[in-house]
Amino acid sequence: MNNAQKKQEGRQRRHARVRARIEGTTQRPRLAVYKSNRYLHAQIIDDTVGKTLIAGSTKAVAKETKTAGAELLGKDLAKRAQAAGIKTVVFDRGGFRYAGRIAALADAVREAGLTM
Numbered sequence: 001m002n003n004a005q006k007k008q009e010g011r012q013r014r015h016a017r018v019r020a021r022i023e024g025t026t027q028r029p030r031l032a033v034y035k036s037n038r039y040l041h042a043q044i045i046d047d048t049v050g051k052t053l054i055a056g057s058t059k060a061v062a063k064e065t066k067t068a069g070a071e072l073l074g075k076d077l078a079k080r081a082q083a084a085g086i087k088t089v090v091f092d093r094g095g096f097r098y099a100g101r102i103a104a105l106a107d108a109v110r111e112a113g114l115t116m
Contacts, residue, residue, distance in 0.1 A: 015095030022092050023047050031077070031089040031116070033105060035096050040070050042077055042105060044089060054080050070101040074108025081114055088115040 024030025024047040034041045043055040056077050063069030096102050110116060
């Protein structure tokens with residue numbers, strides 16, 4: 001097993017631990033984040049019905065840096081969530097460290113008015 005496989009397996013284990021405790025409801029859906037080397041994907045999910053309510057990616061956002069794209073994505077998601085009547089979400093970092101792009105996205109969501 002090479003280092004990339006070990007890294008991916010570790011992230012999947014961390015994500016499984018997080019998902020064992022976190023569940024999105026209709027009143028408080030889950031904000032799930034996935035980070036690739038190039039893009040950041042986020043979606044707001046209602047786990048009770050298994051439906052994605054709002055989704056976004058840094059692919060669709062014009063940006064200068066990856067962190068700036070994460071901030072723009074966070075603001076956009078929060079704005080769309082508030083328009084849909086969502087005020088509070090549960091943050092699911094997907095097994096990724098809460099630093100860099102993940103933290104930038106979460107901070108931008110909070111600044112735009114959503115409660116986590």
